[in-house]
Amino acid sequence: MSFDLEGFLPYRLSVAAAQVSRRFAALYGAEAGLTIPEWRVLAHLNRSGAVSVRDINVKVNLDKSIVSRAASRLEQAGLVRKSGHAGDGRLIALELTPDGQELMGRLGRIAEAFQAELLAELGPEAAGLDRALDRLIARGG
Amino acid sequence: MSFDLEGFLPYRLSVAAAQVSRRFAALYGAEAGLTIPEWRVLAHLNRSGAVSVRDINVKVNLDKSIVSRAASRLEQAGLVRKSGHAGDGRLIALELTPDGQELMGRLGRIAEAFQAELLAELGPEAAGLDRALDRLIARGG
């Protein structure tokens, strides 16, 4: 029996993730033209308060160069402010501007609604998916 | 209550998929330096026999330009043969060479072993994950 790509878990995960991301990107893309890295940086800053590039890099699974460039674009767009860290001159402090907070307020509601839509589609399978993702993510890559 | 990225399903799916893909890429990367598109094309051809770029494009969730370039690299490497389609001059027929079949034999065994490893890690959650992925993938993106 030869190998079957259709039933291969990494392939299936990748396809499902790409489809879900595309659907969600269509929603927030209509609201604000953000890339996925930009969206993740904003969403993280919305919770974390002032934080360094390195913090986002480890928490949000993005290379530090990607975080750095996303932060620069967001600063250019007036959504994020960069300031120096007191005490450690290597670090910078990233935080949302009022505009950034306002945008994240709207995007947060869109995201919650999309999450609810997904959960409704998944029905009883949602809980199992959540536990499985917990395991996969906890194991690390 | 502000939006929480950590609990957001698209984000979690994306992180889990990236981690699993990275783990698997490390395995087959040691065996043959393939990109993910190249791996998918090979794996699909292993099952499908001679088939067009368009067929792979729809079945394997890759843009046709990506399939086209992956096929060219695989042809260069002697793993795939391109030939014209009888009857329809627009189509080409892609199929594995003997070398390609031999490589896929090895990669298929590696993939099966990795799948078994994942299922063991997931334990009782594997079935639920599978059903959830079915629903997400079936819905389309």
Place this chain on the structure above:
DNA sequence: TTGACATCGTTGCATCAGCAACGATAATTC
């Protein structure tokens, strides 16, 4: 048959991802 339209595979182009290298600052070691 011929002209409009659709489809196939390739290629160009702009952007993005990932990795390494760099200057600047801290921490550590002797």
Place this chain on the structure above:
DNA sequence: GAATTATCGTTGCTGATGCAACGATGTCAA
């Protein structure tokens, strides 16, 4: 305290990605 080593953020560079345009071939309708 001086020298080595480590960490932080940025930037360059190479290749991958995704979209649109293109030439070539097929299909369909008048």
